[in-house]
Amino acid sequence: MSSYILAIDQGTTSSRAVVFDASCGVIGLGQQEFAQSFPKSGWVEHDPEDLWRTVVEACRYAIATSGLSASDIAAIGITNQRETTIVWDRQSGVPIHAAIVWQDRRTAERCRALNDDGLEPMVSEKTGLLLDPYFSATKIAWILDNVEGARARAKEGRLAFGTVDTFLLWRLTGGRVHATDATNASRTLLYDIRKGSWDDDLLRLFDVPRSLLPEVRDSAADFGETDPDLFGAPIAIRGVAGDQQAATVGQACFEPGMIKSTYGTGCFAMVNTGDRFVASQNRLLTTIAYQIDGRPTYALEGSIFIAGAVVQWLRDGLGIIDRSEQSGTLAAAADQDQGVFFVPAFTGLGAPWWDPDARGAIFGITRGTTAREIARAALESVCYQTVDLIDAIAKDWPSGAPRSLRVDGGMVASDWTMQRLADLLDVTVERPVVMETTALGAAWLAGYRAGVWPGQREFSERWRLDTRFEPSMEMTERLDRVNRWREAVGRTLTAR
Numbered sequence: 388m389s390s391y392i393l394a395i396d397q398g399t400t401s402s403r404a405v406v407f408d409a410s411c412g413v414i415g416l417g418q419q420e421f422a423q424s425f426p427k428s429g430w431v432e433h434d435p436e437d438l439w440r441t442v443v444e445a446c447r448y449a450i451a452t453s454g455l456s457a458s459d460i461a462a463i464g465i466t467n468q469r470e471t472t473i474v475w476d477r478q479s480g481v482p483i484h485a486a487i488v489w490q491d492r493r494t495a496e497r498c499r500a501l502n503d504d505g506l507e508p509m510v511s512e513k514t515g516l517l518l519d520p521y522f523s524a525t526k527i528a529w530i531l532d533n534v535e536g537a538r539a540r541a542k543e544g545r546l547a548f549g550t551v552d553t554f555l556l557w558r559l560t561g562g563r564v565h566a567t568d569a570t571n572a573s574r575t576l577l578y579d580i581r582k583g584s585w586d587d588d589l590l591r592l593f594d595v596p597r598s599l600l601p602e603v604r605d606s607a608a609d610f611g612e613t614d615p616d617l618f619g620a621p622i623a624i625r626g627v628a629g630d631q632q633a634a635t636v637g638q639a640c641f642e643p644g645m646i647k648s649t650y651g652t653g654c655f656a657m658v659n660t661g662d663r664f665v666a667s668q669n670r671l672l673t674t675i676a677y678q679i680d681g682r683p684t685y686a687l688e689g690s691i692f693i694a695g696a697v698v699q700w701l702r703d704g705l706g707i708i709d710r711s712e713q714s715g716t717l718a719a720a721a722d723q724d725q726g727v728f729f730v731p732a733f734t735g736l737g738a739p740w741w742d743p744d745a746r747g748a749i750f751g752i753t754r755g756t757t758a759r760e761i762a763r764a765a766l767e768s769v770c771y772q773t774v775d776l777i778d779a780i781a782k783d784w785p786s787g788a789p790r791s792l793r794v795d796g797g798m799v800a801s802d803w804t805m806q807r808l809a810d811l812l813d814v815t816v817e818r819p820v821v822m823e824t825t826a827l828g829a830a831w832l833a834g835y836r837a838g839v840w841p842g843q844r845e846f847s848e849r850w851r852l853d854t855r856f857e858p859s860m861e862m863t864e865r866l867d868r869v870n871r872w873r874e875a876v877g878r879t880l881t882a883r
């Protein structure tokens with residue numbers, strides 16, 4: 388049997404498909420961006436048909452550029468933007484509403500009401516999450532309550548819910564498989580991550596009928612095979628994981644205490660906590676990192692909503708750069724002495740603040756402030772937000788602050804940002820050779836399940852360093868800057 392694996396990485400801004408060979412080398416790559424829709428303040432939607440179309444096109448392109456045909460590929464691994472919610476008609480496979488994206492805040496009021504009723508401790512105890520519009524449950528209920536006739540159709544069992552992995556699985560298998568994996572289930576607010584099952588109390592609380600839900604499988608498991616018409620031959624799907632979890636696997640963070648941080652649209656830091664459910668005292672999330680052979684491995688996660696998205700805003704909103712990579716050049720030319728601080732709370736603030744109503748602000752602008760200082764403050768905001776996450780992780784996790792941080796995601800291409808990150812964190816930042824870490828993690832899950840890729844230890848030994856960024860900022864300067872960042876955040880938070 389061949390050992391080529393096709394990984395599908397359906398992200399927030401683009402769909403990618405990567406063909407890996409047995410030594411984890413990339414031999415084929417396809418990528419397609421798609422439209423983002425912001426219908427109201429704090430709302431973010433995708434067209435599910437765009438997600439589907441771009442995935443299929445990216446896969447076809449990746450297979451073609453690899454020089455292989457579908458029958459040469461041993462298995463597919465799927466990884467996806469998490470929490471994003473799609474509800475579709477089981478008969479036609481057609482979504483009844485746009486995908487409500489993880490960043491979307493339209494259910495903030497509902498979450499606040501549940502919070503005011505004192506329900507967060509119960510919800511956190513079961514799910515490891517918080518009552519925030521980020522997660523899927525209130526998004527599902529919103530669709531059922533706002534699409535005419537949807538509740539009745541749901542009651543009759545005619546509708547299906549899925550996060551993006553589930554929707555893609557449904558489409559790829561021609562409607563034969565309605566399933567997800569434990570990592571994606573763990574982001575819905577409906578799944579008890581200690582018991583490993585959908586929870587009736589939570590289903591009642593969020594008013595979501597059980598008939599909508601997919602079956603939950605391991606992350607390395609059999610998920611059916613693709614419709615032969617799609618790629619010319621059926622391909623078995625053997626791995627599924629949320630993208631942050633897949634990056635944790637792709638960075639080979641298999642040991643408790645190992646930590647990675649991914650910089651895509653948002654930034655997500657995850658520390659492996661082994662078989663322990665560690666309840667955060669610092670408003671981090673407890674989640675499933677991966678589930679193999681029926682055994683969940685847990686993680687603590689810090690989630691921030693805006694990382695690379697701030698660079699997109701410099702490009703598409705302000706128009707001060709044409710391409711993302713110009714942000715680092717601008718920042719490097721900025722006046723170091725201007726104390727400009729940018730809190731990019733475009734869709735509220737995530738960990739550790741969890742303020743869905745906060746909106747972005749830039750502080751310290753003077754007549755001398757130019758696009759350079761704004762770009763610098765934008766890139767630095769991603770570093771400061773990581774400082775807040777790592778501080779919270781260090782308080783929750785017994786071994787304290789990490790000495791090094793493995794990074795990945797589109798934004799880590801920026802050397803300027805990575806050096807600044809090392810400086811402001813006072814931690815060594817390690818960027819791997821394989822930057823397609825998320826896809827690699829999904830590929831490993833599928834390849835391992837298919838029996839054509841090695842086990843965890845051998846896979847870990849293949850991790851290779853590209854660049855190490857060593858911290859070089861004086862402690863007094865670092866603490867002063869972090870304090871000023873926190874003042875800026877304090878002025879952005881809404882009083883509740």
Ligand SMILES: Nc1ncnc2c1ncn2[C@@H]1O[C@H](COP(=O)(O)OP(=O)(O)O)[C@@H](O)[C@H]1O
Pocket residue numbers: 398399400401650651652653694695696697698699711712713714715796797798799800801
């Ligand atoms: N050289 C760069 N400097 C700064 N940001 C970058 C650079 N290259 C890409 N990015 C940012 O990385 C993000 C894309 O990363 P990716 O991991 O593909 O995200 P996602 O999975 O969320 O779609 C974009 O928001 C983009 O602005």
Ligand SMILES: O=P(O)(O)OC[C@H](O)CO
Pocket residue numbers: 397398399400467468469470489629630631651652653
């Ligand atoms: O698509 P990304 O890489 O921005 O990741 C999105 C996260 O999965 C949201 O939880």
